[in-house]
Amino acid sequence: MEILRKFRDRKLIQAVSKSIEKIAKKLDYVRIMHVCGTHEHTITFFGLRSLLPDNVELIAGPGCPVCIVPAREVDEAIEIVFSGIRVYTYGDMYRVPGTKMSLADARSEGADVKVVYGFNDAIRLHMKDRKKSVFFAVGFETTAPTLAAFISRRLIPDDLMILPSFRLTVPIMKYILSSFDINIDGIICPGHVSTIVGASAWSFIPRISGIPAVVAGFEPLDVMLAVFSILKMILEGKPRLVNEYSRAVSWRGNITAKRYVREVFYRADGEWRGIGRVKRSRLLLRKRFKHLDARSRLSVSVDTGPEFKPGCRCADIILGKAKPTDCPLFMRACTPDRPQGPCMVSSEGTCSIWAKYGGYERIQWHYD
Amino acid sequence: MKIGRIDKGIGVFELDDGSTIPMGEMHVVISTDSYTVHPLFFPGGDIGKLAAVGSINDVVVMGAKPVAMLDAIVVEEGFPMKSLETIMNSMLRVLTEEGVALLGGDVKVMPRGGVDGVVITTTCIGVTDKVITDSGLVPGDSIVISGTIAEHGATIMALQAGLEVEGELKSDCEPLTKVIEIAKSIGEIHAAKDITRGGLASSLNELAEKSNVTILVDEDKIPISENVRVYCEMLGIDPLVLASEGRALIGIPSSRAEELVRELRKAGYRQATIIGRVVDRSRYNVLLETVAGGRRILEKPLGEIVPRIC
Numbered sequence: 115m116e117i118l119r120k121f122r123d124r125k126l127i128q129a130v131s132k133s134i135e136k137i138a139k140k141l142d143y144v145r146i147m148h149v150c151g152t153h154e155h156t157i158t159f160f161g162l163r164s165l166l167p168d169n170v171e172l173i174a175g176p177g178c179p180v181c182i183v184p185a186r187e188v189d190e191a192i193e194i195v196f197s198g199i200r201v202y203t204y205g206d207m208y209r210v211p212g213t214k215m216s217l218a219d220a221r222s223e224g225a226d227v228k229v230v231y232g233f234n235d236a237i238r239l240h241m242k243d244r245k246k247s248v249f250f251a252v253g254f255e256t257t258a259p260t261l262a263a264f265i266s267r268r269l270i271p272d273d274l275m276i277l278p279s280f281r282l283t284v285p286i287m288k289y290i291l292s293s294f295d296i297n298i299d300g301i302i303c304p305g306h307v308s309t310i311v312g313a314s315a316w317s318f319i320p321r322i323s324g325i326p327a328v329v330a331g332f333e334p335l336d337v338m339l340a341v342f343s344i345l346k347m348i349l350e351g352k353p354r355l356v357n358e359y360s361r362a363v364s365w366r367g368n369i370t371a372k373r374y375v376r377e378v379f380y381r382a383d384g385e386w387r388g389i390g391r392v393k394r395s396r397l398l399l400r401k402r403f404k405h406l407d408a409r410s411r412l413s414v415s416v417d418t419g420p421e422f423k424p425g426c427r428c429a430d431i432i433l434g435k436a437k438p439t440d441c442p443l444f445m446r447a448c449t450p451d452r453p454q455g456p457c458m459v460s461s462e463g464t465c466s467i468w469a470k471y472g473g474y475e476r477i478q479w480h481y482d
Numbered sequence: 483m484k485i486g487r488i489d490k491g492i493g494v495f496e497l498d499d500g501s502t503i504p505m506g507e508m509h510v511v512i513s514t515d516s517y518t519v520h521p522l523f524f525p526g527g528d529i530g531k532l533a534a535v536g537s538i539n540d541v542v543v544m545g546a547k548p549v550a551m552l553d554a555i556v557v558e559e560g561f562p563m564k565s566l567e568t569i570m571n572s573m574l575r576v577l578t579e580e581g582v583a584l585l586g587g588d589v590k591v592m593p594r595g596g597v598d599g600v601v602i603t604t605t606c607i608g609v610t611d612k613v614i615t616d617s618g619l620v621p622g623d624s625i626v627i628s629g630t631i632a633e634h635g636a637t638i639m640a641l642q643a644g645l646e647v648e649g650e651l652k653s654d655c656e657p658l659t660k661v662i663e664i665a666k667s668i669g670e671i672h673a674a675k676d677i678t679r680g681g682l683a684s685s686l687n688e689l690a691e692k693s694n695v696t697i698l699v700d701e702d703k704i705p706i707s708e709n710v711r712v713y714c715e716m717l718g719i720d721p722l723v724l725a726s727e728g729r730a731l732i733g734i735p736s737s738r739a740e741e742l743v744r745e746l747r748k749a750g751y752r753q754a755t756i757i758g759r760v761v762d763r764s765r766y767n768v769l770l771e772t773v774a775g776g777r778r779i780l781e782k783p784l785g786e787i788v789p790r791i792c
Binding site for chain 1: 702708711712715720766770771772773774775776777778779780781783784
């Protein structure tokens with residue numbers, strides 16, 4: 115807790131805020147994007163946007179691994195569970211709507227859906243109940259290695275299949291930076307993902323896009339330092355990659371984790387909810403592990419349908435083109451108790467974070 | 483007579499901690515609640531103590547002296563007699579210490595599986611010459627808290643997560659009679675509320691909304707014990723939404739607030755402190771200056787309180 119206290123020290127943070135203000139005076143409007151739900155949590159929970167000058171904007175990009183799973187893949191899990199096979203899923207994924215319903219709805223109609231905290235929970239339950247089942251595997255680079263290690267070491271019990279819906283953040287970052295209609299001046303790279311992929315995975319950002327990138331941790335001081343560092347690089351006209359989170363992230367990342375993932379999965383083009391097709395952004399099981407793949411073993415086929423409810427602006431919010439407060443449904447028809455779109459369902463979704471922790475616009479505070 | 487209220491008393495529509503029946507110069511204050519908690523026994527108390535303390539506190543924060551209680555207990559068939567005795571004894575111990583009479587009650591047994599162990603409903607009755615509401619805050623008031631927050635909620639959450647908490651965490655379940663007595667002796671209390679489900683966030687929002695004011699809170703000033711901080715950090719839960727069962731918020735003119743804190747500390751409430759102040763109504767109920775110095779809206783707790791997973 116002692117170390118945490120330092121990273122949350124009000125005086126230190128205010129000092130950084132002052133330095134940010136000084137640099138920002140010399141700059142035009144600056145848009146900085148992060149791509150991690152936990153960063154958005156830190157920014158909103160600690161009210162960091164209120165500590166930034168008016169011309170510095172922090173934008174939440176696609177940082178929620180649950181929000182971006184296409185409705186079609188949720189439908190696949192639902193079709194599987196209605197065919198009488200048990201489906202294990204994470205709590206966040208459980209409530210995300212597909213085109214017609216969510217796994218939670220399926221369960222209330224009698225389907226066998228079990229919520230687990232991790233893959234080992236699924237294995238434990240499977241060993242106890244010995245029921246034909248499927249693990250709905252979602253997540254970014256951070257969650258794939260655990261599952262890959264189980265598969266590589268042949269620790270998957272019979273009759274437990276995998277429905278892989280992993281997505282990768284490095285390819286989506288490339289996609290965003292090459293889009294014409296998203297103007298970003300700097301990137302805060304995701305800390306958790308970077309512990310696996312290594313800081314080096316982001317070196318393309320300054321090299322190809324010519325904008326600064328900072329790998330940052332999840333305490334308020336981490337984020338403020340990242341903003342400071344990005345502004346400084348913009349001012350000096352020397353965009354580089356900086357690793358602010360060196361207490362957890364190495365240059366090359368977790369070699370063992372990456373080896374497991376490479377051994378078990380290959381990269382394929384993948385759909386992202388609200389975004390569309392992104393090159394080499396999805397992990398699928400290699401041929402020698404096909405016997406574990408629920409899609410090939412169960413020949414799942416689903417119709418396509420609408421990804422979002424009418425009015426829902428999740429698609430724009432996921433890409434950072436809109437804020438939750440720009441959505442007509444936000445906190446009216448769509449609340450954490452009655453979520454209409456994926457960004458409000460997941461605890462890592464931008465809408466859910468803003469709703470729970472009072473994100474909204476910069477707070478007017480004229481009481482000093 | 484109107485349904486939901488007696489004369490000018492406080493009734494069902496105010497959604498206050500309890501209701502009042504005007505009796506000439508005096509008011510009878512009455513409050514009822516059902517208690518279910520899992521596990522039934524926890525460090526710092528059990529469901530019996532909780533049931534007695536909970537309803538007593540609802541009456542106490544309305545400014546009344548609690549005098550009598552009624553209870554109704556529903557027990558699952560096969561529930562160990564010995565455990566039931568322990569629960570009853572903890573309840574009676576609170577009543578004896580507080581000088582509250584148990585005037586009557588009822589026990590029912592339900593078939594196995596029909597109820598989870600024991601469910602207790604208590605009704606507490608108190609009297610006062612001056613009712614304190616949770617809607618009387620005015621700009622210029624300070625908000626005083628009587629002690630550290632989230633002890634009860636953190637204890638129960640940690641136990642439910644299967645963690646060992648003995649010696650680390652302890653429920654704060656205790657009567658607030660003395661706290662309110664001290665506050666009344668200083669006088670000029672504008673509002674009071676006990677912090678229960680929904681935690682500090684929920685109680686502050688209710689106070690502000692009902693009083694039609696905005697409350698500014700300094701997160702750095704909110705007393706939280708080191709152990710609660712560690713558990714909340716570990717479980718990924720915001721302590722501001724976790725329940726207390728023996729902590730009060732008191733709204734008092736700022737000129738008297740320091741004095742109240744001093745008196746509370748003298749009486750053993752060492753962590754009592756001023757956590758915020760009341761200003762004219764803006765579009766928000768509660769604004770929080772966070773530990774990091776940033777500012778945000780402190781929302782009512784929404785959705786399920788689930789530990790964040792990543």
